[in-house]
Amino acid sequence: MTRKIALVVFVLLAIIFNAEAQVRDTIRIPDIPGYVTLKYDPHMHTVFSDGAVWPTVRVHEAWREGLDGISITDHIEYRPFRNDVVSDHNRAYEVARPLAGQLDILLIHGTEITRAMPPGHFNAIFLEDANPVDVDDWRDAMVAARAQDAFIFWNHPGWARQQPDTTLWWDEHTWLLENDMLHGIEVVNGRSYYPEAHQWCLDKGLTMIGTTDVHNPIGMDYDLSMGERRPMTLVFATERSEEGVREALFAGRTAVYFDNKLVAREEYLDALFKESLQVRSVTRHSGSYGVTLFNPTDIPIEISKARGNDPSFEFFRTTTVPAGGYRNISIYISNASEHDQIELLLNIDNFIVEPGKGLPVTMTFVPDNL
Ligand SMILES: [Zn+2]
Ligand SMILES: [Zn+2]
Structure with missing residues (x-):
């Protein structure tokens, strides 16, 4: 009897481990x-x-x-x-x-x-x-x-x-x-x-x-x-x-x-970038914009500041939105309340469009709380 139970347990474990091995x-x-x-x-x-x-x-x-x-x-x-x-x-x-x-x-x-x-x-x-x-x-x-x-x-x-x-x-x-x-x-x-x-x-x-x-x-x-x-x-x-x-x-x-x-x-x-990076919230404060980005993909999105941005916008040089994760970014603007929306010129450094060159993108952020 004990041997039969042991056998049943063995078979069940074998099935469980086998199932686990096949994900x-x-x-x-x-x-x-x-x-x-x-x-x-x-x-x-x-x-x-x-x-x-x-x-x-x-x-x-x-x-x-x-x-x-x-x-x-x-x-x-x-x-x-x-x-x-x-x-x-x-x-x-x-x-x-x-x-x-x-x-x-x-x-x-x-x-x-x-x-x-x-x-x-x-x-x-x-x-x-x-x-x-x-x-x-x-x-x-x-x-x-x-x-x-x-x-x-x-x-x-x-x-x-x-x-x-x-x-x-x-x-x-x-x-x-x-x-x-x-x-x-x-x-x-x-x-x-x-x-x-x-x-x-x-x-x-x-x-x-x-x-x-x-x-x-x-x-x-x-x-x-x-x-x-x-x-x-x-x-x-x-x-x-x-x-x-x-x-x-x-x-x-x-x-x-x-x-x-x-x-x-x-x-x-x-096209892949537009289907990948999501803007989850945009909040305008008196001296800044706060933006929450979400990346639902398995590829981290590595962002850097491109040339040509409004010089009064102070924000990161580089940031990464992790795979499956969020990133909060702040754009400091002394007269933020005068901007109904802001536009950032960015490069996606790990989306490589030619040797040594990342994908150029323009992102527009419109506050949710206006
Ligand atoms: Zn070969
Ligand atoms: Zn080969």
Whole structure:
């Protein structure tokens, strides 16, 4: 009898702990008008190339962290475990596919074309069949991917092993661009941000991509228990589907989220900012304005004073509205009662619109107590 009770307790505990282990995180980043904001990591590896995990683990990781989609992009040309894991180039996708379906993770079929510089490494995604990409000449590999309507992006353009001194754009990249075989660039790969790539995306109309390129179990590279998040691509899609992701990527509607920062075209960061920072109260006193700001997102909002403000307004040089938190600010104005509203010129320093430049915003505060 005692053993039966012990067994029942054991089973109950197992269920409870198992349930606890299966909580999906929510990444609080708002949608923008007209689009849903999808969280997508389009670059990672498994034992089918040089990664350390089985493909289903990538799906579980994505689900746990609150992502909408991933691409497993094992190397075509570099497969150190090929004698242990004998397969063709579609197998990692096929192994992960049923679980992705069960957990409603968008699994977009991809591969990494892995060549010396120039041209370097590329991911091709939305493939039907990765096997035709396994050919000798890199140009033929890109043509084979593009023949399947793939979206192709340049990986880690500033990788020191391939670009030791400077992050260079080669003639080969011009050839790819001119032949519709280059649609995006990794502005962020893992912990690296490439300002050159950011500028190229702006100048050449390419889509900004952020990825982990993770090879280990994700928890070895990011301290998820301390709230750290993997880098990812935010996709502003008309619908939460593979087709929605495809349309948005080719249209360039993305932002890169990494290390509590966002990188994107100004229009998308402006839209995200407007959906993020809330003015909860504005109070006019005799010699000041008091403003309460609230940030319902997971991204801290780092604000600095821009040039051109009314010189009689005395307020912070920098302040941060914490993720999920409030910030009270005071603007000291000797003749506050003569202002029915005030306007501040600000920069959002961690919403990066071009290398070294934060998003410029104008905020107008109208008192609640007039
Ligand atoms: Zn690579
Ligand atoms: Zn890679």
